[in-house]
Amino acid sequence: MVKVYAPASIGNVSVGFDVLGAAVSPADGTLLGDCVTVEAAETFSLENRGRFVSKLPADPKENIVYQCWQRFCQEVGRDIPVRMVLEKNMPIGSGLGSSACSVVAGLMAMNEFCHKPLDDDRLLALMGELEGRVSGSVHFDNVAPCFLGGLQLMLEAHGITCQPVPGFDEWYWVMAYPGIKVSTAEARAILPATYSKADCITHGRMLSGFIHACHTRQPLLAASLMKDVIAEPYRTGLLPGFAEARQAVTGLGALACGISGSGPTLFAVCDTPEVAEQTRAWLQQHYLQNDEGFVHICRLDTTGARKLG
Numbered sequence: 053m054v055k056v057y058a059p060a061s062i063g064n065v066s067v068g069f070d071v072l073g074a075a076v077s078p079a080d081g082t083l084l085g086d087c088v089t090v091e092a093a094e095t096f097s098l099e100n101r102g103r104f105v106s107k108l109p110a111d112p113k114e115n116i117v118y119q120c121w122q123r124f125c126q127e128v129g130r131d132i133p134v135r136m137v138l139e140k141n142m143p144i145g146s147g148l149g150s151s152a153c154s155v156v157a158g159l160m161a162m163n164e165f166c167h168k169p170l171d172d173d174r175l176l177a178l179m180g181e182l183e184g185r186v187s188g189s190v191h192f193d194n195v196a197p198c199f200l201g202g203l204q205l206m207l208e209a210h211g212i213t214c215q216p217v218p219g220f221d222e223w224y225w226v227m228a229y230p231g232i233k234v235s236t237a238e239a240r241a242i243l244p245a246t247y248s249k250a251d252c253i254t255h256g257r258m259l260s261g262f263i264h265a266c267h268t269r270q271p272l273l274a275a276s277l278m279k280d281v282i283a284e285p286y287r288t289g290l291l292p293g294f295a296e297a298r299q300a301v302t303g304l305g306a307l308a309c310g311i312s313g314s315g316p317t318l319f320a321v322c323d324t325p326e327v328a329e330q331t332r333a334w335l336q337q338h339y340l341q342n343d344e345g346f347v348h349i350c351r352l353d354t355t356g357a358r359k360l361g
């Protein structure tokens with residue numbers, strides 16, 4: 053039996069639309085991610101459990117974990133009869149890389165169960181393909197950090213999908229999920245087809261400056277460059293209270309605040325435990341819309357997906 057946990061992730065990290073992503077886990081040790089278990093069986097079956105099980109598609113074949121099994125079998129060229137269990141702990145359409153958690157845990161668990169017929173590069177390519185099926189187009193900024201951990205920059209050049217970028221150990225990532233759903237495919241569809249020269253220049257300056265500041269260990273410079281001219285201006289209308297929340301948490305001392313993936317989750321970067329706690333408390337009181345919402349103070353998850361059993 054193999055059990056794999058795959059952590060939540062922040063797509064874009066504000067400054068790198070589709071090309072930058074971060075894996076995060078709560079500092080208190082809570083598991084904020086999906087788990088997939090695979091064990092030998094006579095015939096294939098998939099059981100769904102967990103807090104958000106009721107939000108999964110009604111047709112089992114539309115569950116991306118079923119599709120992971122099917123695609124993995126096709127890739128290795130044989131039918132593999134297994135019992136799979138998905139623990140759906142991640143809210144769907146949350147901006148926390150929920151589908152990526154299921155994809156990464158599903159494919160990695162199958163690969164581990166079969167004694168690793170696929171190497172990490174091939175597995176990551178399949179993860180991107182499966183994520184593309186549910187989110188509207190292939191993008192690696194959730195699956196790559198979720199699988200490999202840390203902050204990952206997508207390169208997709210010279211045979212390299214992504215490479216790690218050094219994060220800042222002192223940063224707390226406060227993640228606030230308000231409890232409402234935003235479809236990634238829809239949040240992608242509303243973006244413009246083309247951008248102005250000024251936006252392209254600003255985007256290049258922010259992203260290159262952020263990556264430079266990470267490599268040269270300048271946390272305040274890095275945080276000041278975490279600005280999004282590609283998606284955020286068009287998506288804030290989907291996120292009730294986002295502009296007020298950002299103003300409030302930066303007023304409390306957060307170094308940066310942005311939309312996690314396509315939202316509605318918001319992230320705030322803080323560099324002291326006191327500011328992180330004040331930010332958590334404010335968001336808990338003002339940003340959540342219903343009982344399904346939550347706030348976690350997280351750290352960069354430098355491990356990524358891992359075997360729990």
Ligand SMILES: Nc1ncnc2c1ncn2[C@@H]1O[C@H](COP(=O)(O)OP(=O)(O)O)[C@@H](O)[C@H]1O
Nearest residue numbers: 115116144145146147149150151154186235236
């Ligand atoms: N195991 C799964 N986990 C999450 N989403 C799934 C899963 N299986 C199928 N889906 C579908 O994939 C889509 C994921 O939506 P999306 O907005 O991309 O969510 P997220 O941004 O949280 O990954 C939804 O239509 C959902 O029904």
Ligand SMILES: N[C@@H](CCOP(=O)(O)O)C(=O)O
Nearest residue numbers: 063070147148149236313314
């Ligand atoms: N780069 C993507 C990231 C989507 O992340 P999700 O967690 O909302 O699926 C985008 O911004 O569309």
